[in-house]
Amino acid sequence: MCVLRSVLLSACVAAVACSPPLDDADAGSQPALDDPPTDVVFVVVDTLRADASSWSHTPHLDALASEGVTFSNAFSHAPLTLPAHAALFSSRLATSSRVTNNGQTIGTTLPLLAEHMGRQGYRTLAATSLATMWPIRAGRGLDRGFDDYDRCEREVAPATDVNARLLRRLRAVPDGRALFFFAHYSDPHQPYNAHGTRNVPARIELDGEPLATIDVADMQWWEHTVTVSAGEHELTVDADKSVYVRRVRATAGRDRLEIQFEDGARNEARRSHRVRFTAEGTVDLSVWLHDAPEPEEIRRRYQLEVEAADRAIGELLTTLRNTGRYAESLIVFTSDHGEGLGEHGSVGHARHLYDEVLAVPLIIKLPAGHPRAAELQSAAGRLARHIDVVPTVLELLELPPLDDADGASLLDPSGRVLTAEVHPPEAPTSLFAIRDLEHKLIYDSESERFELYDVVTDPGELDDVFQASSPRFDTWRRRLLLRAETEREAAVPLDPETARRLEALGY
Numbered sequence: 001m002c003v004l005r006s007v008l009l010s011a012c013v014a015a016v017a018c019s020p021p022l023d024d025a026d027a028g029s030q031p032a033l034d035d036p037p038t039d040v041v042f043v044v045v046d047t048l049r050a051d052a053s054s055w056s057h058t059p060h061l062d063a064l065a066s067e068g069v070t071f072s073n074a075f076s077h078a079p080l081t082l083p084a085h086a087a088l089f090s091s092r093l094a095t096s097s098r099v100t101n102n103g104q105t106i107g108t109t110l111p112l113l114a115e116h117m118g119r120q121g122y123r124t125l126a127a128t129s130l131a132t133m134w135p136i137r138a139g140r141g142l143d144r145g146f147d148d149y150d151r152c153e154r155e156v157a158p159a160t161d162v163n164a165r166l167l168r169r170l171r172a173v174p175d176g177r178a179l180f181f182f183a184h185y186s187d188p189h190q191p192y193n194a195h196g197t198r199n200v201p202a203r204i205e206l207d208g209e210p211l212a213t214i215d216v217a218d219m220q221w222w223e224h225t226v227t228v229s230a231g232e233h234e235l236t237v238d239a240d241k242s243v244y245v246r247r248v249r250a251t252a253g254r255d256r257l258e259i260q261f262e263d264g265a266r267n268e269a270r271r272s273h274r275v276r277f278t279a280e281g282t283v284d285l286s287v288w289l290h291d292a293p294e295p296e297e298i299r300r301r302y303q304l305e306v307e308a309a310d311r312a313i314g315e316l317l318t319t320l321r322n323t324g325r326y327a328e329s330l331i332v333f334t335s336d337h338g339e340g341l342g343e344h345g346s347v348g349h350a351r352h353l354y355d356e357v358l359a360v361p362l363i364i365k366l367p368a369g370h371p372r373a374a375e376l377q378s379a380a381g382r383l384a385r386h387i388d389v390v391p392t393v394l395e396l397l398e399l400p401p402l403d404d405a406d407g408a409s410l411l412d413p414s415g416r417v418l419t420a421e422v423h424p425p426e427a428p429t430s431l432f433a434i435r436d437l438e439h440k441l442i443y444d445s446e447s448e449r450f451e452l453y454d455v456v457t458d459p460g461e462l463d464d465v466f467q468a469s470s471p472r473f474d475t476w477r478r479r480l481l482l483r484a485e486t487e488r489e490a491a492v493p494l495d496p497e498t499a500r501r502l503e504a505l506g507y
Contacts, residue, residue, distance in 0.1 A: 069364050069377050131155040162184070353421075
């Protein structure tokens with residue numbers, strides 16, 4: 001078959017590069033192969049709904065779709081970042097990966113694609129954009145197997161910051177070296193930025209003295225250094241509209257000072273927030289905050305975020321073209337999960353298992369002239385699960401499969417069903433689902449209640465037909481009951497710093 005050249009995944013949203021740039025000497029430390037394998041590019045946009053391109057202006061994704069195969073029935077296994085990416089990169093369900101929540105470590109025996117590609121001679125690079133992608137310990141997260149895993153310094157970063165770190169790494173990889181590249185963009189994830197379409201001023205004062213007035217319609221990390229007398233001090237944030245204070249940090253030298261909320265609380269939308277701390281001398285203040293858009297404004301802002309991610313992807317694809325990698329690359333584009341925008345009374349993604357949070361976009365662009373292009377196109381209407389993506393890519397690359405994968409190549413026409421789940425502490429209760437192209441069954445383990453939807457006639461999942469269902473769904477029902485019995489809603493213990501990061505992100 002023809003030589004395959006590039007794999008790219010989703011990009012990182014960070015304000016500061018946290019890894020040293022790749023230099024030519026490092027990149028060339030391993031000899032180039034005489035017949036280098038195809039570069040693989042995975043692009044993942046966090047929290048991107050499957051239908052977002054139908055009501056957003058996304059010319060670069062549209063162009064990619066026109067050159068690739070679009071899978072119209074693609075789904076995630078979890079509406080959470082880390083479990084979804086773990087399933088994508090390991091081709092394992094939570095039953096075997098044991099990754100069910102954000103903030104977990106990933107077992108060192110779980111096969112991961114980056115490590116697998118490294119063994120095949122690939123240079124492996126990643127840029128990520130969300131704190132949920134940070135490993136708790138080096139080598140115990142999705143970073144395992146990457147030669148260069150660039151995690152963002154702040155909890156979330158815009159696509160422009162991701163590309164600032166990402167593209168210089170890509171340009172530094174010498175010709176002839178096979179590349180596996182993962183790019184992770186998080187713009188559609190909360191907070192929803194206004195991108196200059198709104199102005200929401202917030203006033204910051206210390207002990208009654210004005211320090212700054214900043215626009216928080218786009219999220220801000222306000223930082224300021226003050227000198228204070230010994231004693232207790234009060235920092236206030238006031239605005240004419242409700243704002244969220246995601247994080248307040250006060251440090252004196254290397255010591256982090258204790259912060260006490262007097263009015264308001266982290267992740268509480270209100271017009272006034274007041275915090276106290278005790279200090280003397282020089283104090284560095286840092287506040288992460290943004291406004292709380294009205295429900296009717298959220299969908300518009302989400303659209304603006306999707307379009308910002310599309311522009312960044314366009315810049316990335318242009319760089320691939322300019323470096324001569326695009327035509328012969330294998331490119332995968334997807335998201336980790338979707339986002340509720342008011343459907344089922346919910347905004348966000350961690351509280352239920354309806355299709356607005358499980359349906360994802362999936363595009364696979366093959367290298368020019370790939371001999372199995374028609375075969376892949378014929379699979380476009382099949383149920384496509386995240387665990388099926390890596391087996392498909394490895395088959396197209398003619399590389400060995402991951403060990404004990406739960407997924408199967410999309411080139412295989414065999415029938416398959418999707419299973420999905422979400423758990424506390426992010427979700428209020430453990431939920432489990434099973435789905436094919438016609439029906440979805442959901443089980444709430446706390447209420448012991450089932451819901452059944454005909455997703456062909458009722459794609460919005462509004463008419464629960466479980467009570468009228470036929471016995472043919474008994475197998476699905478028993479399967480979900482068994483999974484719930486083995487999982488038992490055990491909350492994942494988190495270290496305090498990880499818990500603070502997740503809380504700041506709204507979990």
